Structures are given as C-alpha cells and as structure tokens.
Amino acid sequence: MKCDEVGAKLSALLDGELPPEEEKNILRHVKVCKKCSTEYRDLKNLEYIMKKVQLPDLPDAVWDEHWSQVYNRLERSVGYVLLSLGFIILLGYLIFWTVNCWFCDATIPIIIRVGVGLGSLGIVILIVSTVREKILMRRFDQYKELQR
C-alpha cells in the first residue's frame, strides 16, 4: 500500500470508521511508514486536545423561554389555518349566493348588474394582486417565521 492510497483513511482509522479488513491494511502500513505514522500520531494528538473543550451551553431557563415562543408560534399557525378555512367557505357561499340571487335577478336593471359585476371583479383582481405580492415578498424574507 502506498501513502497516496492512505490519505483521508487515516482520519477514518482514528474514528473507527473503516471496515475491519481495510483497518488492518492501513494499520500495517502505518507501522512501517514513518510519514503516515507521524500524521496518524498528529491526528491522535489533535483529538486528545479537542476532548478538553466543548461547545457552549445555555441555562435551562433560556430554553424554557425559547420553547414558549416556539409554542406560541405553532399554536398561532393552527389559528391561521382555521381562520383561512372559515373565510374560504364563507367567500364561496357569498359568490354562489351573489351569482344565483343577484346577477340572475331580472328585476334589477342590467346596467346596475354590469356595474356591480365589473366593480366586484376589480376588487377581486386587486386582492389577488396584493396577496400575490405579499407571498412573493415573504418568500425572500429570511426572518419571516421568526418571533422576536
């Protein structure tokens, strides 16, 4: 086995991540190769000193407070879904009722029906356009889900 073939496998050897057969081959090479044995020893030393430190931890109180913010956020999202569903049902019924009872009512002059119809269409277009703009803006806002 050549040193080039060993390379990153020295790290895997240190971490016990090699299959048994390969581990044996690499160990055999490390025993006879000065360059690789020095590199392996350096890796072991690095692991030794890294064991003396750890990532910082925060007190439990921080996580309790943090969780309550996440919880509120989750709870609110259920509220938004229910509100939207209710709104969609009501809107659907309103459209059905308007078309059925109002636009088809021959007793109302056609000019009024056309005027109200165009006005309603305009309002729908404005709402759709505004909602679409908001959605597009939200997509690029990295902190949209953040509750501060």
Added chain:
Amino acid sequence: MSSNHQSIVADVEAAREESDLIRRSARGDKEAFGVLYKLFAPRVYGVVYGIVMHHETALDITQLTFVRVWKALPRFKQGSPFFPWIYAIARNRALSEIAKRKNKPSVLELDERIAGEDETHDKHVELKEDIGRALAKLTPEHREVIILRHFQFLSYQEIAESLGCPVGTVMSRLHNARKAMKALLKGWEDDA
C-alpha cells in the same frame, strides 16, 4: 448485570422513548414536541453557533428550525437518526447567514471540559482560546464537520445524511479540516 449491558439497555430505552416522542409529535402532540425540543434544541444551537459564531443569530436560527421541524415531522422517516435530519434543516440557513456576514468573529467561544492532571487552569483556558481561534479561522464547511464529529460525536454516515453528501466526501473533508486545525494548533500538538 455489567455496566456495559446497563448502558446498552439505557441507550435502547432512550431510543424507544425518542421514537415515541417523534411519533406523537408528528400526530400533532405539542407536549411531546416540547420534550423533543428540550432534548435537541441545545444540540442544534451548539452546532449552529459553531458555524455562525454569534449567539443571538444561533438562537434565532434554532427557533426557525424547530418551527420548520414541526411542519415537516409527518414526512420524517421513522427509525432514521433524528438529529442529522433536524440539522439538515438548520444548516442551509446557518451557512447562508455566515456567508452574508462581513465582520466574522475572530474566535469561537468554547467551554472547558476536562483538564489534564498535569495542566494548570491558565493553560487550559489558553488552550480553549487557541482552539476557538483556530476553529474561527477554518472555512464554515470545515468548522461544521469538525463540530459534528468532535463535539456532537456523529458517525460518518450521520454526518453524510446531515450534509447531504457521500460518506467519502465526509471522510476527506474531515481529514482536510483536521490537517488545517493541526497546522493552526502547532504548538499545542507538541505538548499533547
């Protein structure tokens, strides 16, 4: 009963409890999700802090990650490791955050774990600061892989799942990261 056997039994129990919490959370049980949160949020925070090197930003990203985890939980494949899955959700935001940042911190804050018998407190503090400075000098990708291996003790397979890359890539990236650390901590390695 040997202590080894007891530790295996405890690990199995913990895994069973964890998978029960995941299942309940996926069904909408917020109480179970709260327990999961308290188990995993500090770990997610730790790794994200290791990448962005800023406490407030790391907390913000942790919060966003768990809101996403809640929404994505029904799609989680039961039985697969949970932490790599959560971390995969957190990492894109963490990496894009550090890429945006103009003034990168020059040191990563760390805590002391264990001191060698022959080591003074001052020397241990100095070592901690030097490791923090060395980690801060690495690329975010190298720092990430060092943190996942050395501080979160993930296997190569778990790291690969977290990063969405092959195990071979993890192996070479970790090796290169260690070589960079080794060069940055030259004096300390000789002392080890």
